[in-house]
Amino acid sequence: MTRKAENVIVGVSIGDLNGVGSEVILKTFQDTRMLEFCTPVIFGNVKILSFIKKVLNINCNVYGIDSLDQVVPGKLNVLNVWKEGVNIDFGKNDDTIGKYAIQSFTAAVAALKAKDIDVLVTAPINKYNIQSEDFKFPGHTDYLDKELEGDALMFMVQDDLRVGLLTDHIPVNEVSAHLTEALIRKKILTINKSLKEDFRVNRPKIAVLGVNPHSGDNGVIGHEDDDVVKPALKKLFEEGVMVFGPYSADSFFGSGQYEKYDAVIAAYHDQGLIPFKTLSFGKGVNYTAGLEGIRTSPDHGTAYEIAGKGIADNNSFKEAVYLALDIYNHRQEYADVTKNPLKTREKQL
Missing domain, CATH: 3.40.718.10 (Isopropylmalate Dehydrogenase)
Known part of the structure; x- marks a missing residue:
């Protein structure tokens, strides 16, 4: 009741x-x-x-x-x-x-x-x-x-703008070592579940930002996006999770691409929180999803x-x-x- x-x-x-x-x-x-x-x-x-x-x-x-x-x-x-x-x-x-x-x-x-x-x-x-x-x-x-x-996940929310993080309070030079297919899978499934249960989104569409500049430019600028992120997203998509990316982070928010998705997942703290707070400061909320x-x-x-x-x-x-x-x-x-x-x-x- x-x-x-x-x-x-x-x-x-x-x-x-x-x-x-x-x-x-x-x-x-x-x-x-x-x-x-x-x-x-x-x-x-x-x-x-x-x-x-x-x-x-x-x-x-x-x-x-x-x-x-x-x-x-x-x-x-x-x-x-x-x-x-x-x-x-x-x-x-x-x-x-x-x-x-x-x-x-x-x-x-x-x-x-x-x-x-x-x-x-x-x-x-x-x-x-x-x-x-x-x-x-x-x-x-x-x-x-x-x-x-559960599995705690930092989820920044302001109306329909929702930004989650694969890694949060760790040094930037440790981000790459923390990013594994298992971690990416866990975080995306957590957000997918939260969108359904906590935000009443029946079929969530989730965007994932690339780790490196230009998502690695096919391996020219780092290998994490090709070797770790893309395989994880491909498997989840084949299982029915509507997840897309990795997208180049530098233009994703400025071009308004984020408006097409129910949530955006950033690879590390400042990659997600700088654009989020720029767009929503004073009205944004930090929600601990997954618990x-x-x-x-x-x-x-x-x-x-x-x-x-x-x-x-x-x-x-x-x-x-x-x-x-x-x-x-x-x-x-x-x-x-x-x-x-x-x-x-x-x-x-």
Whole structure:
């Protein structure tokens, strides 16, 4: 049974408290209409959020709770993950603040695993100050991949523009070594499945960008595209996956070719994210596809340079909330269709 919108619980990890995360969270839920779409639960500390909203002059009410069974629909709930005070110094890189960011995040992931929350939206963290003996991950995605079932894939989304990555947070000089037919196959199948279940695309068309300039120019500029990428795509296409490429990355977005496909897969981080953020910055969302749980985040970082000034744009965070809710509903619909195909066919007739 589909739950009422306001009863869908959106867990929110607090991110780096010295960055803009708290500001964009509070600004998003300052609009009380958001509480008609979901019930937010911020994993943090109600005293800290009250302090930050006062400093930034954000007019919204926060409701402190000590356990998830105390969540109140129609309220901006703040789960007290810790009780002690925290010194906030906007714009400063602080290892202690990093510790609280991860405490919030891991508590939220545990709640997502336990199905105590329905979706997770993560505020930006600083990848440097989160490292510790207990947390040795480059960022959110790698930890989610470990904790949640499936194969995590970074999927950048803004309306019909969707860009996935074969490799993400690795050095450029290691990209070639990581690209194997097995990896390419896994990532493309993950995106194909996500497009069907999460985005309601019945027969996805996927474009893949070449690794080398001009996709290698038939081996003149590198061999990876001919020896690894093309054979992997050929096998998938023969199996019925509508995958095309590899395409020369330099002109693919500028020429508008991306508009012909439901998703584009880049070989490495900057190859995909530079054009994506150029086309969508401020409205894009980072979605972690391929997992049992649903997690989204804004497409920006901690933005220390403007933290505490009250000028952060919350549109990307708001879009992250919307996308998480859309995917939640799409998965419910997909599950219903899968279970009752005849009933669905009767409705269409």
